[in-house]
Amino acid sequence: MDRVPLERKVLSENDRIAAELRARFQAHGVLCLNLISSPGSGKTSLLERTLEALPPRDRVAVLTGDIQTENDANRLKRFHFPVKQITTGGTCHLDARMIERHLADWRLEDLDLLLIENVGNLVCPSSYDLGEAAKIVVLSVTEGEDKPLKYPSIFFKSDLLVLSKIDLLPYVPFDIEAAAENARKVHPGMEILKVSCLNRNGLHDWMMWLGERRKAYKPLVQQTAS
Amino acid sequence: MHEMGIANSVLEAVRTEMGLHPGTYPCKVVVRIGEMAAIDQDALRFCFEAIIHETDLESLELGIEVCPRRHRCQLCGREFVVRDYDSRCPQCASLETTCISGDELQLAYLEVEEYGSSTVGAKSTQ
Numbered sequence: 001m002d003r004v005p006l007e008r009k010v011l012s013e014n015d016r017i018a019a020e021l022r023a024r025f026q027a028h029g030v031l032c033l034n035l036i037s038s039p040g041s042g043k044t045s046l047l048e049r050t051l052e053a054l055p056p057r058d059r060v061a062v063l064t065g066d067i068q069t070e071n072d073a074n075r076l077k078r079f080h081f082p083v084k085q086i087t088t089g090g091t092c093h094l095d096a097r098m099i100e101r102h103l104a105d106w107r108l109e110d111l112d113l114l115l116i117e118n119v120g121n122l123v124c125p126s127s128y129d130l131g132e133a134a135k136i137v138v139l140s141v142t143e144g145e146d147k148p149l150k151y152p153s154i155f156f157k158s159d160l161l162v163l164s165k166i167d168l169l170p171y172v173p174f175d176i177e178a179a180a181e182n183a184r185k186v187h188p189g190m191e192i193l194k195v196s197c198l199n200r201n202g203l204h205d206w207m208m209w210l211g212e213r214r215k216a217y218k219p220l221v222q223q224t225a226s
Numbered sequence: 227m228h229e230m231g232i233a234n235s236v237l238e239a240v241r242t243e244m245g246l247h248p249g250t251y252p253c254k255v256v257v258r259i260g261e262m263a264a265i266d267q268d269a270l271r272f273c274f275e276a277i278i279h280e281t282d283l284e285s286l287e288l289g290i291e292v293c294p295r296r297h298r299c300q301l302c303g304r305e306f307v308v309r310d311y312d313s314r315c316p317q318c319a320s321l322e323t324t325c326i327s328g329d330e331l332q333l334a335y336l337e338v339e340e341y342g343s344s345t346v347g348a349k350s351t352q
Contacts, residue, residue, distance in 0.1 A: 003335050005334075012235075126264045127228060153264035156325075188321060
């Protein structure tokens with residue numbers, strides 16, 4: 001019996017494509033963010049409020065993933081930014097190849113920000129690198145404050161937690177401080193924002209966070225240009 | 227449920243690797259899974275067995291090594307296993323600790339056997 005060492009990632013093919021995407025995003029100065037949540041936590045609503053708040057000529061595009069339907073893309077197209085729907089046909093997450101394929105006819109040099117809305121699922125998307133600069137996890141106050149403990153992987157891997165639907169707090173038994181504490185148990189120092197896309201509370205903080213991230217993002221092109 | 231995709235990737239890797247070792251067949255493939263990797267072991271085993279069923283790799287065994295979440299203290303350098311999400315350094319109580327492992331999803335190694343070897347349990351070459 002011989003033992004052959006393998007010592008590589010199981011998803012090395014996905015990771016290879018994701019690394020290529022990341023290099024392309026960096027070369028063109030495109031900040032790519034991957035939004036992940038359970039179905040119905042409000043990713044699309046957050047994107048609607050975001051696109052609405054951005055200046056009309058902003059260099060922003062959105063890829064939105066679902067198992068079926070173009071519904072989300074149709075909601076987001078109203079804001080006149082490039083939007084493309086990725087329908088996975090059953091797959092419960094986006095992978096790097098899907099992103100590569102759907103970016104094929106967009107010019108990255110025309111973009112500064114790419115927002116990816118993953119398929120609604122708190123588990124599987126956490127395993128697939130899409131070449132993003134950061135993952136953002138959205139958790140709505142109708143879900144349960146122990147979700148970060150039940151689904152630690154995605155909270156562990158995300159830079160930011162957006163607690164959504166905070167307008168419902170008076171009507172649901174959701175302890176928002178306990179939720180934040182649980183998230184920070186899994187991911188010490190995690191950034192946390194509280195927003196309502198309905199009454200727009202907290203959206204300013206979210207737009208500030210996004211603005212800061214965009215400002216801090218250094219395209220490699222400036223360093224490598226001769 | 228993305229374990230089917232993971233199982234397929236493991237099997238693909240085995241087939242690719244076996245191309246480099248003519249005259250042998252694979253007995254066992256071992257993967258390393260971090261406890262923060264969001265992989266369900268039972269689902270992975272189920273999917274793996276389903277995709278090798280009635281193929282030339284039907285006898286291939288899947289081994290799973292689970293890796294705990296480990297942190298390193300930035301102040302005193304102590305490395306420790308994080309239990310119950312308590313990432314405080316057990317030595318100096320600092321909260322400034324960084325994760326060094328626990329989200330692995332890695333192919334560790336493959337055990338291969340030469341065709342015609344006399345090992346008990348080896349598959350017949352006929």
